[in-house]
Amino acid sequence: MPEPDQRLFFLLQQAAHRLRVAADRRCLAAAGITTSQxxxxxxxxxxxxxxxxxxxxxxxxxxxxxxxxxxxxDAGLVARSAHPSEHRAVVLELTAAGETALARVAPEIEEFNARLHQVLGEEGFRRTADGVGKLAAAHWS
Structure with a gap:
């Protein structure tokens, strides 16, 4: 079996996939949106x-x-309008329906985060959030 440091990428990939699938189910059921959306x-x-x-x-x-x-x-969650100074760009604004979708999904995200706290513990949750935040902000080439 490979050393843990050699498996970290694959463990992160597996965890991310499982978390995304579970969170997508919750978000779709609550508000009809995916976690990407x-x-x-x-x-x-x-x-x-x-x-x-x-x-x-x-x-x-x-x-x-x-x-x-x-x-x-198309779902009425965001509106596009002309950019004031860039003729080819559009500005995105959240609609009332978009605000409603965020409100509907908020309890699901809170429950999901509570489950992460339960699995990782408070210290583990904080350290994981810090570490994953650093990974997300790093520039990879």
């Missing part, structure tokens, strides 16, 4: 992003974000 809605909620800025914030390709934004707009 939830992340986009949280980012848009912070205020007037362009699709390019949203892609950068989510760490995704612009083409993937364009398709996601189209689905969110």
């Amino acid at each position: 939830l992340g986009a809605l949280f980012a848009v909620q912070e205020g007037g992003l362009t699709q390019r800025e949203l892609a950068a914030r989510l760490g995704q390709r612009e083409s993937a974000v364009t398709a996601m934004v189209a689905r969110l707009a």
Whole structure:
């Protein structure tokens, strides 16, 4: 069996997959959105992003974000409007329905985080959040 440090990437990958599947089920049942869409809605909620800025914030390709934004707009969760100074850009705003979706999913996310606290313990939760935050912010090439 490989040493734990050699398996870390695969363990992270496995944990991320299992967590995403479970969280997607909860978010879809509560508000009809996936965790990827939830992340986009949280980012848009912070205020007037362009699709390019949203892609950068989510760490995704612009083409993937364009398709996601189209689905969110079709569902009435975000609105697109012309950018005031960039003629080819659009500004994304959360709609009332988007706010409602975030409100519906909030108890599910709270319960999910409570389960993570239960599994990891308070110290483990904090240390894991710090470590995963550092991994997410690191630049990989």
